Amino acid sequence: MFDLDRWREIFQSINKNRLRSVMSGFTVAFAILLFTLLFGVANGLGNFFKGAFADDAQNSMFVRVWKTSKPYKGLQTGRRVQLRNDDYNFVADEYEDKIQYQSARIYKNFSIKYKSEANTYNVRAVNPDHQFLEKTIIDDGRYLNERDLKEKSKVLVIGRLIKKDLFGEKVALGKRVNVNGSSFLIIGVFSDEGGDNEERIAYMPVTTAQSMYGNNDYISQINLGYNPNLSTDAAIAFGNKMERDLRKRLDIHPDDQSALSVRNMAEANKFISTVMLALTFIIGFIGSGTLIAGIIGISNIMIFVIKERTKEFGIRKALGAKPASIVGMVVQESVLITTLAGYAGLTLGTYILSLVGNSLEEDYFIKDPSVGSGTVIGATVILIISGLIAGYLPAKRAANIKPIEALRAD
Incomplete structure (x- = not known):
């Protein structure tokens, strides 16, 4: 049920602690931004490889011949095959x-x-x-x-x-x-x-x-x-x-590559698959590290925030506020900041990728860098859940402290 008073308190808390709110949001936004850019570049590399063979069937082979570069069975070098x-x-x-x-x-x-x-x-x-x-x-x-x-x-x-x-x-x-x-x-x-x-x-x-x-x-x-x-x-x-x-x-030396060659798309497909698998692993590892860093950042900030507001919670409890109400307010604030910051990071990352477009294709083999909405939304949801947990655990501990102890907290 929508509680206008609670939301008013949340926005008052955010406004009162601007630096803390900005730092919390920046941690999330930067993590999602970096995550978006990394996966966008990976997809851009994949698009380049796919585009390089766009006009040929993926199961093609091409048998070509030219002049021999090695003598074989008494036949001279330079013979036209x-x-x-x-x-x-x-x-x-x-x-x-x-x-x-x-x-x-x-x-x-x-x-x-x-x-x-x-x-x-x-x-x-x-x-x-x-x-x-x-x-x-x-x-x-x-x-x-x-x-x-x-x-x-x-x-x-x-x-x-x-x-x-x-x-x-x-x-x-x-x-x-x-x-x-x-x-x-x-x-x-x-x-x-x-x-x-x-x-x-x-x-x-x-x-x-x-x-x-x-x-x-x-x-x-x-x-x-x-x-x-x-x-x-x-x-x-x-x-x-x-x-x-x-x-x-055709009487061609087994090692004469210039006389006959078979361009096999299966080899290209295998190479591309291997490269993309390795790239996905690397990007996934770095992206996961980015998310973990974001989660740690949120947790640390929320622990500091809860400790800072312990006296406030004590006063609220002394005035009759229930622990669930205090925890719910902190969790809502944490989720709100995480959601807005995650969206901001996603929007900025998507904008940068669209701004870059195909300008990286010639020098860096990155074509149409973009990222699937499902991937980034999934990462954002993970951070939101992390923000929820990061706010819930310390808030629950602080809300269970007796009012007199909370008022004495440094």
Whole structure:
């Protein structure tokens, strides 16, 4: 039940003892502020790591080849390694149960022209599964399909910014564009979370590129998504085995990293998980220490406050006040100060994090630092409960002292 007289007494006590009230509140506010900043920075680091791979599927692998840097089996250094359709099929057949998606990739740079508008763009020749590996979002039309591959269709899926460059606000779907001198039909427009560079790319069937530009079975890269049911360690083992098998197949020295590499997202995910676990432990340890320091600070201040007000309690008891009334008033005051100060610390910490924003991303790899409301509210509740206990225990002892003894207290 709301007791106006009690609240009036509480505010009079706070006003009378401003320094004590400020010190109590500062202890709580600083603890919550530091707690908020620490967890905000930790979340910002996590956001950076996640954002670095935002445009690729989390179960991706990328097989790339280049020139050899070591002689092997009588073959000279500097030999250009070339992936072919047979290598792509070998991977698909050999590891069928471990692969969810698979796509070849061929890189080209072509001029794409529509009427008077023209520009040079990155054109990638791929398989239909590439849509899921690259997390391509179809905004209009469709992506490449198996029929396009089989018929070697002259079709194109263009990025949102290519559509904007060539067509402006007009519809691009169903229009024909000139790609390096050949007419291609636009069958889809896509967007990509990877940013502007990823949205100035066009996709065509890999079979079309092989027949039109070289009349060969060359591919630049093999991309695949491993079976998501594989554990992280199993996915890493799969990637390592596939790399060893391809090195044997392509006559590449086992230690020649420049000739062939397999970028495995499972390894990146494991590294990120390990870093975030260690960071969470460190931040949790420091944050817990901050809360404990805040709790100790509140307890010490409240013990001093109760000792200072012992005579006051004696007078109240002499005038007929019950011990429960005295304890309740002290506890209410303690909880009020702790709650207001905790909210102030939370508000200030959140404001600082929003003020910093992404300015730390380039130098410190901290992106969008923020903290979950549940985490900070939980920490604030802990401090409030601590403030309640810190006020209750010494107040109960002081309230149980006989009035005559309380009046004699120094």
